[in-house]
Amino acid sequence: MANNFFELFLSLTLLTLAAIPLGKFFKLVYSGQKTFLSCLIKPLESFLYKICGIDPAEEMSWKVYTKDFLLLNLWGFIVLFLIQVFQDKLPLNPAQLSAVPWHLAINTAVSFVTNTNWQSYSGEATMSYLTQMVGLTVQNFVSAAAGMAACVAFLRGFSRQSSETIGNFWADLTRSILYILLPLSIIFAVVLMSQGVVQTLHPYVNVQTLEGQKQVLAVGPAASQIAIKQLGSNGGGFFNVNSAHPFENPTPLTNFLELMAILLIPFAFPILLGELLNKRKEGWAVFTAMLILLVAGLSIALFFELKGSPILQSVGVHQGMNMEGKETRFGVVPSVYWEVATSATSNGSVNAMHDSLLPVTGLVALFNITIGEVIFGGVGVGLIGMMFYAVLALFIIGLMIGRTPELYGKKLGSSEMIMTVLAIVLPSVTLKILAACAISLPIGLTGLNNFGPHGFTEIFYAYASGVGNNGSAFAGLNANTPFYNLTISLAMLVGRFATIIPALVIAGSLAHKKISPQNRATLPTASLIFICILCATVIVIGALTFFPPFTIGPVLEHLQMMAGKVF
Amino acid sequence: MLKSLWKSLKILFVFSILTGIIYPFFMTLVGQILFPFEANGSILIVDGKSKGSVLIGQKFTKDFYFQGRPSVVDYDASASGASNFGPTSAKFKSAVIERIAVLQRNNPSLADKEIPGDLVLMSASGLDPDISLESAQLQAPRVALARKFAVKEVLELISSCAQGQQFGFLGSPRINVLKLNMALDSLKGINYGR
Numbered sequence: 165m166a167n168n169f170f171e172l173f174l175s176l177t178l179l180t181l182a183a184i185p186l187g188k189f190f191k192l193v194y195s196g197q198k199t200f201l202s203c204l205i206k207p208l209e210s211f212l213y214k215i216c217g218i219d220p221a222e223e224m225s226w227k228v229y230t231k232d233f234l235l236l237n238l239w240g241f242i243v244l245f246l247i248q249v250f251q252d253k254l255p256l257n258p259a260q261l262s263a264v265p266w267h268l269a270i271n272t273a274v275s276f277v278t279n280t281n282w283q284s285y286s287g288e289a290t291m292s293y294l295t296q297m298v299g300l301t302v303q304n305f306v307s308a309a310a311g312m313a314a315c316v317a318f319l320r321g322f323s324r325q326s327s328e329t330i331g332n333f334w335a336d337l338t339r340s341i342l343y344i345l346l347p348l349s350i351i352f353a354v355v356l357m358s359q360g361v362v363q364t365l366h367p368y369v370n371v372q373t374l375e376g377q378k379q380v381l382a383v384g385p386a387a388s389q390i391a392i393k394q395l396g397s398n399g400g401g402f403f404n405v406n407s408a409h410p411f412e413n414p415t416p417l418t419n420f421l422e423l424m425a426i427l428l429i430p431f432a433f434p435i436l437l438g439e440l441l442n443k444r445k446e447g448w449a450v451f452t453a454m455l456i457l458l459v460a461g462l463s464i465a466l467f468f469e470l471k472g473s474p475i476l477q478s479v480g481v482h483q484g485m486n487m488e489g490k491e492t493r494f495g496v497v498p499s500v501y502w503e504v505a506t507s508a509t510s511n512g513s514v515n516a517m518h519d520s521l522l523p524v525t526g527l528v529a530l531f532n533i534t535i536g537e538v539i540f541g542g543v544g545v546g547l548i549g550m551m552f553y554a555v556l557a558l559f560i561i562g563l564m565i566g567r568t569p570e571l572y573g574k575k576l577g578s579s580e581m582i583m584t585v586l587a588i589v590l591p592s593v594t595l596k597i598l599a600a601c602a603i604s605l606p607i608g609l610t611g612l613n614n615f616g617p618h619g620f621t622e623i624f625y626a627y628a629s630g631v632g633n634n635g636s637a638f639a640g641l642n643a644n645t646p647f648y649n650l651t652i653s654l655a656m657l658v659g660r661f662a663t664i665i666p667a668l669v670i671a672g673s674l675a676h677k678k679i680s681p682q683n684r685a686t687l688p689t690a691s692l693i694f695i696c697i698l699c700a701t702v703i704v705i706g707a708l709t710f711f712p713p714f715t716i717g718p719v720l721e722h723l724q725m726m727a728g729k730v731f
Numbered sequence: 732m733l734k735s736l737w738k739s740l741k742i743l744f745v746f747s748i749l750t751g752i753i754y755p756f757f758m759t760l761v762g763q764i765l766f767p768f769e770a771n772g773s774i775l776i777v778d779g780k781s782k783g784s785v786l787i788g789q790k791f792t793k794d795f796y797f798q799g800r801p802s803v804v805d806y807d808a809s810a811s812g813a814s815n816f817g818p819t820s821a822k823f824k825s826a827v828i829e830r831i832a833v834l835q836r837n838n839p840s841l842a843d844k845e846i847p848g849d850l851v852l853m854s855a856s857g858l859d860p861d862i863s864l865e866s867a868q869l870q871a872p873r874v875a876l877a878r879k880f881a882v883k884e885v886l887e888l889i890s891s892c893a894q895g896q897q898f899g900f901l902g903s904p905r906i907n908v909l910k911l912n913m914a915l916d917s918l919k920g921i922n923y924g925r
Contacts, residue, residue: 363762408855416902487848495903618817640815
């Protein structure tokens with residue numbers, strides 16, 4: 165057990181150390197400068213620009229940037245939808261899986277295009293090898309890269325002045341994939357395979373067990389997809405149970421590395437912020453705020469999960485240790501660490517079943533997701549979300565002292581405030597309305613696997629995960645129905661576009677403004693007080709918005725569990 | 732607008748080729764060359780027959796074999812799955828009580844003892860290949876009796892098959908049930924499996 169805490173400490177230390185060079189590397193990549201990878205990748209990059217007709221030097225206004233972002237999403241949706249509904253007629257389908265039903269295909273297409281990777285389906289029983297590769301793996305890359313591009317454009321709003329433009333979307337997208345996502349994925353996939361993650365195009369394997377029964381082992385081109393789904397905040401598993409599956413996460417080492425991969429790129433983004441603004445301390449301030457929130461959530465979750473369940477204790481399970489929905493090779497501490505990391509970022513992959521975690525442990529995940537996944541958050545979009553909170557925090561302080569709020573030298577006007585409030589309020593409202601509909605309608609209640617307060621949490625978590633573009637689930641809920649597939653699709657679309665479009669609008673407006681010099685009345689954004697205010701804003705807004713659902717869900721369940729009550 | 736539509740489709744197509752075809756095929760090639768055993772599922776082949784994957788648990792019901800964790804999919808490796816029961820589910824509680832009762836009936840030495848969680852609680856994948864060392868040791872008397880071995884001998888086998896934490900600090904100590912049972916079968920040449 166003590167060793168597991170060392171594992172956790174080591175992982176966070178390594179990630180912090182890796183974030184520094186990575187953040188600097190990102191700056192070079194996005195400004196088109198030479199990096200150590202240029203000699204290898206530059207020719208490929210130029211070739212892609214040529215055949216696609218991209219001029220990387222061409223600058224875009226926020227409107228054009230947004231339009232191209234939306235068009236890419238539109239095509240991504242159409243293509244992925246078509247691949248799924250025609251997969252039975254397409255090659256590379258050795259398990260002879262049938263066409264995906266329309267409502268599931270819509271849900272999955274929206275899910276992967278919006279970087280959510282919510283899965284209403286079971287991978288090995290639904291998706292052909294072709295769909296997994298040409299459909300899903302592609303969107304794993306493209307949706308992650310699009311989020312990173314949006315964040316970089318957003319940051320240009322702060323770093324540029326008197327500018328009409330915020331960069332070139334296609335160049336940002338291409339560079340994200342070629343210099344960052346693809347090289348990391350290739351290296352990572354090799355390491356995964358060496359430990360036992362499958363990567364084959366052979367059909368499922370038939371074996372005879374020791375007791376003489378037949379067992380069919382689902383295999384497939386998994387390692388290539390798992391590498392990117394961990395790195396790109398995607399989280400959509402190749403197999404049904406995601407990274408709990410021994411072919412997807414075979415050893416404690418792969419678990420350690422897959423977990424680091426969840427956090428690696430998100431850790432580097434606040435550093436990139438500091439680099440782009442030429443204000444490193446500002447980047448570290450945001451980083452520190454995120455780290456504080458991460459460690460706080462992690463401590464709470466570990467404390468409660470390790471105490472065990474009094475109900476299990478009462479029926480004779482040693483120390484009430486809750487191993488339900490957990491794998492032996494990982495154990496409790498790495499499972500909880502993963503749960504917190506995957507919900508803090510918008511990754512959503514799992515190595516233990518969130519539905520079976522103890523109530524307060526589940527609450528930490530729910531909190532991390534509903535505040536908008538700003539604790540490091542998804543690649544790119546996590547930092548955008550945290551910046552919304554920073555804007556809000558400075559606005560509140562501005563009101564108190566009667567001054568125009570300023571962030572990194574840019575005066576925040578009414579248009580920035582409107583967009584920020586929109587980005588924070590719209591997803592929460594959508595989440596609450598949809599969850600309220602589902603718990604009031606018989607069609608929403610039929611899919612429940614648990615009852616009492618836990619049943620409520622199952623439904624609420626589904627929409628929270630959708631709106632947050634997270635993708636993890638309280639998977640007992642059978643969400644593969646037209647009702648859930650369509651309403652969760654709506655949640656995912658709102659969550660994605662209500663983050664990125666306001667961010668690009670703000671970027672356009674800020675890029676136009678001059679950077680005003682810091683004076684004595686400006687709140688220093690590299691100070692301890694700023695870190696505290698930022699954390700407090702996140703917690704207060706999160707708590708105020710979601711206190712009622714938290715209470716009737718996990719909090720109530722915790723109290724009932726302590727009293728030994730079951731439903 | 733039409734131009735932008737066409738351009739974005741072209742770009743998606745190009746990236747589909749790169750990340751959806753070239754990348755996974757290249758990784759498959761690398762895997763098949765460098766790690767053919769692992770990339771194809773770590774399949775154990777004994778006397779020319781596939782005995783299963785080292786990584787995937789199997790269903791063991793016989794007294795003379797160690798049993799793995801309860802699985803909601805009955806170790807169907809083409810449909811992984813978990814129970815997804817929450818901690819306050821009534822069905823969950825009664826299922827655990829039932830499993831403990833069955834376990835104690837089959838292992839008289841466990842009567843009135845607390846049971847390690849992994850032995851009576853379902854795994855996340857339904858395919859967990861491992862159990863904890865305690866869970867293996869608790870089954871030793873039953874297995875020894877069924878095989879007419881000394882309990883000490885079985886316990887020694889357990890400790891020789893046990894895996895510690897990887898590199899001394901990663902994950903949890905565990906024992907692979909399939910490997911343990913195969914080691915049992917090969918002990919003294921007696922093979923109850925056939």
